[in-house]
Amino acid sequence: MRRTLRVESLNVGQGQLAGKIVVADWVEHPERGRVRCPAAALLAGSLRRAGLEPVRVEHLRAEDLSSRDITCSADVAAVASYVDRDGSALGMAAAVPGGDRRAAALVLGAVRQWAQVLRTRRIALAAVKPWCTGLEASFRALDQLLSTVAGPVHVLGTPPPCRVTTEEFIRRGTVFVESLDQVPDGALLHFGPAGASPLVRAKAATRDLVLSDGTCPLVAAAAGEVRRLAEEGATVVVVADPAHAAVPTLTGQAPEQVVLVNEMAQADAVRVGDPGPIGVVVEPGADVARLMRVAERVRARFDHVRPQHPATLCHEPSDRHNALRLLAEADVVLVVGKAAADDSEEVVARFAALGVPAFVVASAGEVEPDWLRTAGCVGVTASLTADPGAVDGVVDALRGLGPSAVVEVAVRTSPVVPRVVVPPVIRPTPV
Ligand code: SF4
16 A cells, blocks of 8 residues: 555645635545545644644545645645555545645645555444443433424433533423422423432322333333342342442332442441341443442352342443453554543543553544554544544544454343253154
């Protein structure tokens, strides 16, 4: 690929720039013909960081090879191009109105910088779907409600972690609330994925409200296990991170009988006054492997512990963590999402602990060439805060940085349907 790489200054056909600095999605090259520029967003981002205000245009026509320097008074384009395996040309191009010497130098510098990044590489994706099944189903139900009802929809629970999606829901009439007191009579109330305790549900039922339930089925199942064990007379140890949204739904099933435990030390310190049975329920929505170790510690300390049914465990957060661990083979990882968000920071810290540099980017425009220069494998994952389509935008742009293969690293724990044992054929005995 590098044998065919060219970085050059080309004359721009008249009347194309209208006085603006432009970055093109494809450029008509006088020798190579159509040069596609999938990495245009990366180049535009570099120019913005340099203080310029580039405009994206679909197409730029470069008429001939320039004999002049890019800093002369004519409109000129800086173009990097290479020929791919199938003979098509790819690259990137930005153009500057004549006479703007400073901008011309910055544009040429940025194109040269990105040209140094062009190489063959793998792009490894892991956990690029930012939301789990429960979140997705609950907010899909909300989306359908908003499409079918006229008035506002009140949602009890945390808004989606993605700002763009939350703003869109609010624009369409969603009111996110933390308590029933914020919901007026006659309103339509949707329970979010973390559900609600029986007390809250009972209060809602006595009000003049139309109810819709978007509780994640696994949260509902774990809550059902707490209720079942409590009804059997057990003290129920709920193993959970107290900060998680679903915890009040679980503990609220039987507040008098529930003990909340998060760490090993707490498991060692659990005291049960009543000598009756003990149940253990692990919260869905957290790292199941860690919480199961805490649950096992509780089980080891008491006789006759009644566990929850394993079908009510949620493996999605653990699957995500394990997929990220596999992504550590990458030379650098791009975490698509919001920089100032707990989840993004946690993912970056996870890679830092594995010795892999990781950077949070909201979109392709925030990717910097220095991060990728020597990277033969670029990992891409999504933070919970990733905007819809942002991961695709980053991957599409990376594909423009030389011949690439996009591979997906996935870890998926799912129940295996028991094997059906076919009974032997019984032959009728001849009479
Ligand atoms: S229980 Fe699992 S699937 Fe349901 S909301 Fe929590 S993480 Fe998502």
